Amino acid sequence: MPETVRTMVLLSAETALVGKAPRQTELRGLELLRQPALNKGTAFSAEERRIFALEGLLPAQCEGLDQQVERCWQAFQSINQPLEQFSFVDGLRRSNVVLFHAFLRTHLEAVLPVVYTPTVGAVIQRFSQTYRTPQDGLFLNASQAGRLEQVLRTGSNAGIGLVLVTDAEGILGIGDQGVGGIHICQGKLAVYTLCAGLNPESVLPVVLDVGTNRESLLNDPLYPGLRQPRLQGAAYAAFIDEFVEAVATVLPGACLHWEDFGRNTAKTILDRYRNRLPSFNDDIQGTSGVASAAVLAGCQGLGQQLRDQRIVIFGAGTAGCGIAEGLLRLLQAEGLSASEAKQRIWAVDRCGLVTRESVDVSPAALELGRDPAETEGWPRSSSGVMDLQTVVDQVKPTVLIGTSTVAGAFSQPVVESMLSACEHPIILPLSNPTHLAEAAPADVWRWTDGRALVATGSPFKPVNGRVVGQCNNCFLFPGLGFAAVALGITRITDALIDAGLHALAQQIPASRNPSEALMPALCDAPRIGRVVADAVAMEAVEAGLARFARTPDEAMQCLDAAEWTPTYQPLIEKV
Structure with a gap:
């Protein structure tokens, strides 16, 4: 490794080495206990308690991190209301950074919906x-x-x-x-x-x-x-x-x-x-990447190609337009021209099908507008709107994606209309929080006799033992951002995002068996985060976008050096 690159790698990892080597501090007593990044609570050793004037400020037992996590878990389980659970976990974050993240990692599926959506x-x-x-x-x-x-x-x-x-x-x-x-x-x-x-x-x-x-x-x-x-x-x-x-x-x-x-x-x-x-918008690119990965995995599991799908997106806001933009890029990667790719997607907003003549829609939505001539003869509502039901009846989509926050929009007639022309529809009611979802997975599976491939934006409980995949952005943006920081990536390109979403798609169970979940389990998110980071890092090096790495080996060294884990490290006096 050239010396200049070696220096950059060390600099990029300098902060990350916190947790892997002793830390120095001048703080003492209550000031130290009030510093979340340094506080260990009952995990301070007897020697540290003497050196840093902590004797008398803590109970006698010197505990390990596992004991502290177990105490937090028992306290968390005794709290019934989500808002009170958030208050408890937020208190951990404010007082002890290591314990907060260790607790979250150990009980990810129970705690993540509290600190994050919903x-x-x-x-x-x-x-x-x-x-x-x-x-x-x-x-x-x-x-x-x-x-x-x-x-x-x-x-x-x-x-x-x-x-x-x-x-x-x-x-x-x-x-x-x-x-x-x-x-x-x-x-x-x-x-x-x-x-x-x-x-x-x-x-x-x-x-x-x-x-x-x-x-x-x-x-x-x-x-x-x-x-x-x-x-x-x-x-x-x-x-x-x-x-x-x-x-x-x-x-x-x-x-x-x-x-x-x-x-x-x-x-x-x-x-x-x-x-x-280096900029990234998770609502546009992260949501798009995760939804696209789900659609790609569903197609792969069904033995189909993305280019053969008819895709309706209900909700032409930031997320919906971002998903469309990502899918258009992937459709072109499968050989379609830009105009051919656009013909595979129909955008529907609360005001109905988006056409080139639509008003009160964003410029991004207008880019998805259909030629009004295509809809001649289509039925309209009393107000002249071509609503979701009309569009589904006319288009017979194979993929239906919701980002509308219109609860229940994917009704039984809508789903059954899809099913009439598609044996295994892919249906993604992505709006959150949970009560704003376009459909409940239990209903979709009941209406399709279990044949639909479903992933949601918010968490849902299993349905008769069948796991509901959650299209959670946590499967993509953490690995992307981590790689950007660790490698000093200078620009976050579409190619980097596509590398990450393709890596994610291969980790989705439905890509191998369409009866399996259309997204990984949340407990698998940390492993997938590294898979995504690896893919992004390789693309960044190949494209010459990584300041701290010029080869794949150097990229992996950067990622390894930058990875932080919630563990206590010894404290020593700053001299």
Whole structure:
């Protein structure tokens, strides 16, 4: 390995080595116990307790991490309400970083839905009532315009490799939530660590507080964010531009993960900055990648090709258009021209089938618009709309994807219409939280006599022993972001995302047997995170996008060196 590359590898791994070697600190007593990255609680050794003035501040027993995790598990099980469970787990995150992640890893399937979707949505809605100081992350607000670089420099450190940022306009399926969006950032960063080993000290959650248009927040005397309408137009664009330039200056090389921006701004922002900094929008590219992997796996298990499918996407917002864009790219990879690929996809919004003449849809949705001449003679509703049922009846899709947040939209007549022309329809009701899903898997399987291949966006319990695959973005974005940080990837291209989703598709049980789950089990997410990271790393090296690696071997060294695991390491006095 050339010496310059070796140096870069060591620098990229410097923060990650936390957890693998002794750490130095000047902190003592309560100050040390109040530092989440260093606190071990009852796991401090007798010698450490003497050296760092902890005697008398802790019970007598020196326990191991496993004992602490078991105590947390017993406490967690005694709590019945999801919001109270979140409060308990969030307390761990604030007090002991290692214990928090060890607990989450040990009990992934039980705890992940609490720190992430679906529970985090309800937590965000209660932010005004539950906010406590301090709160991990930065709140950059519009009144700080002109000083964002200074504020970012004060609130971050040089070891930050990934910034997860939201303006909270499009949180999950619940819309504009103002500064409560910090919780979605914290939750997804926990998933980065859990599913890929990204060092929690190398990440930064950021809320861009540009105001809110939610009247209940504007009128709430307890709302801690800016009580003003959202910035729009040139003022909004200038604020985002200043933020990006601040990140580029203060945290050069850091990856920007854009999260839950509004349907009218998300793609514009991604397109504007993806070549300025390594940028990734999980709602567009992550959702697209996971859904595409599910469709590819379903096709493979059925012995079919993607190019032979008729695909209807219900919900032409950020996620739906992102899925369409990804599928169009994959269709062309199978040999179709751009125009031929577009003919395989029909987009339906709440206003009906999207055509070239549709109004009140985003530019991204309009790109998917069908020629109105195609629909001559199609039945319309009393208001002149070609609704989902009409489109399904006319198109007879083999793949139906929902990102609409219209609960129950995939009704029995819709599903049975698909079944009339397709023996094994692929149906993905992806909207979350759970109560907004377009269909329940139990219903879909009952209506299709179990022949449909189903994956959902939110968790559902098994149906008569049959596991419901969850199209959870945690199967893709952690490995992608981890590889970007570990290798110093300079640009997150479509090819990198496609490499990750193809690797994921091969891990889906239905790719080998269509009667199996259409996504892996959540407990397998950490292993798959590394599989995805490996694939992304290989593509990055081949494309010359990795600053810290020039060969596959060097790429693997970077990934190995950067992987963080929740273990306590000895503390020594800083001299």
